[in-house]
Amino acid sequence: MFKFSRFIAVVKARNLEFFRDKSSLGWNIFFPVLLLVIFSFVFSGEGRAVYKVGVLNQAETQHPFLQTKFIDFVNYADLDKAMVKLDQHEIDLIIDQPEQQYWVNEESPKSYMVEKIFIYEANGFQRMVTAGKPIRYLDWVLPGIFGMNMMFSCLFGVGYVIVRYRKNSVLKRLKATPLSALEFISAQLLSRLFIVLFMVSVVYIGCDLFFDFIMLGSYLDLFIIAVVGAMSLISLGLLISTRSKSQELVGGLLNMATWPMMLLSGVWFSLEGAPQMVQAVAEIFPLTHLVSAARSIITEGATLSDVSYQLIVLSVMTTGCLALSAKLFSWDGDR
Known part of the structure; x- marks a missing residue:
């Protein structure tokens, strides 16, 4: 009763x-x-930009057009990379002031409109033409969706399990065995890595049969990026759960890690043209480098050498988080 x-x-x-x-x-x-x-x-500012223009070596460019409101100007050091973006309608115009040239995409309505704005101040620029159809937003956002799914699986799948082990005294019993903290943490990393990669691979293959995703790069390169990125995210989850046995506290810490990554790692929208402070903050998140590298391979045909910077950053993050996790790990809880 x-x-x-x-x-x-x-x-x-x-x-x-x-x-x-x-x-x-x-x-x-x-x-x-x-x-x-x-x-x-x-999302502060006077209003959202309507167009996005690529500028080659922007630091050396002083053209009056760069002061136009409601246009994002993105700096590129490599013309080939900028051309890929223009071909795929990710930017609307390319300006090369030293060479007095600009490029438009004849198949892009936005490229047509922003050219009409630019030609009033072109001052003798030579018009160069390219053509290319836009990639689907589904193909562009694909790395972000799978990266976000990996993030939640890696962080919460490891963090909550270890806290539950600690709270239920499972870790206290393991402490009485010869098992070291590094061995336990490494085993958790390998187990979660296998689970995450298996599930992501199954979902990707199944969805590809229906949606026919674009792939301009190598599947092997993409798999290597997924492995390194997943290890980095898992090691971060291990670090967050090294000492506490409060599920509410660890849940809050995991949310503190996941929400900024989900918002600022380029999952849903490109960070090109975002404020420098936002881009600098995004650099500290492993998801930023995972999504950036995977998107470059899928939509731009990049190789591992092209995304070597992201690989190095993810590897350093993994090593650092694992070392700190082993050093700070507590079998019994907060001390």
């Missing part, structure tokens, strides 16, 4: 448990404020 007094006692006990957990209480107050600050900074 339902007894109201017992019900109230449980509600009161749970409320006291939550409000006495200062870390969880603080996180529930701090996290919404953090999201509001991020959104207000990222």
